[in-house]
Amino acid sequence: MFSDVEGAKSFYGDVLGWTFGESSSEYGNYTQAYANGKAVAAVVPPMPGQEGMSQWCLYLASPDAAATAGRIRENGGEVLMGPMQVGDFGTMCLARDPSGVVFGVWQAGVHEGFEAPPEQPGAFCWAEVFTREPEKSDAFFPAVFPYTAKQMQDDGVDFRLFEVDGDMILGRMRMTDEFPPEVPPYINVYFAVDDCDEAVSRATKLGGVLRFGPMDTPFGRFAAISDPQGASFSVIDVSKTEGEMPQLTDVS
Incomplete structure (x- = not known):
């Protein structure tokens, strides 16, 4: 969601190599983004009442958006919009978890979601919930979605992984005092x-701000960036790994 959609298309086209489909005025000027011809994201203008805000929103798959919306409410979350059908593409809703994290729910119709594999340059690869109240998110997400959880064994970092059938789906990180208080969950x-440092260089030359990294991890070399409109995202080169995988403990 971007106040300046054309600016976002230019920035992410240069940084991530995206191309874009035609804007769909029937669906709020929704514009599909592609990497190598595969759907990876979309850009849209802000909804009424949210002008001036630019941010990424992750949509989590559901076989029944209405049932998921019910579980969101039952477990202390808030449904902000929907569920609403979007033509024959699918059904969406927007929600907020009890700690304040905003996310989407998508019940697929003809639009099933991501088409590119997560290791393909330009593709969505991973996501993490950043929250100051992890205990709320830790209880909420497995109650709403079919997640099991594992906790990283590291005294310096409070990090949890959510899985579905053994596949890692989503991370959860406790926001420390290093995050300014005005930064919401x-x-x-x-x-x-394909090259984290080059992507950072392209982003900063185009007005992006490097927030963290680049840093080598067992998962890949990554960096956290704010785009010129203030939307946060990270880039990761999964081919460059360093160090041993962390120990995880099942907490489901």
Whole structure:
């Protein structure tokens, strides 16, 4: 969601190599983004009442958006919009977890979601819930979605993984005092790149701000960036890994 959609298309086209489809005025000027011809994201203008805000929103798949909306309410979350049908594309709703993290729910119709594999440059690769109240998110997401959870064994970092059938789906990170108080809880999305440092260089030359990194991890070399409109995202080169995978403990 971007106040300046054309600016976002120019920035992400240059940084991530995206191309864009035709804007659909029937659906709020929704514009599909592609990497190598595969759907990876979309850009839209802000909804009424949210002008001036630019941010990424991750949509989590559901076989029944109405039932998921019910579980969201039952478990202390808030449904902000919907569920509403979007033509024959699918059904969406927007929600907020009890700790303040905004996310979407998508019941697929003809639009099933991501088409590119997560390791493909330009593709959505990973996401993490950043919250100051992890205990609320930790209880909420497995109650609403079919998640099991594992906690990273690291005294310095409070990090949890949510899985579905053994596949890692979503991370959860406790926001420390390093985050300014005005930064709200959010879901940070990661896009794959073939060279993290080059992607950072392209982003900063175009007005993006490097927030963290680049840093080598067992998952890949990554960096956190704010785009020129203030939307946060990360880039990661999953081919460059360093160090041993962390120990995880089942907490489901």
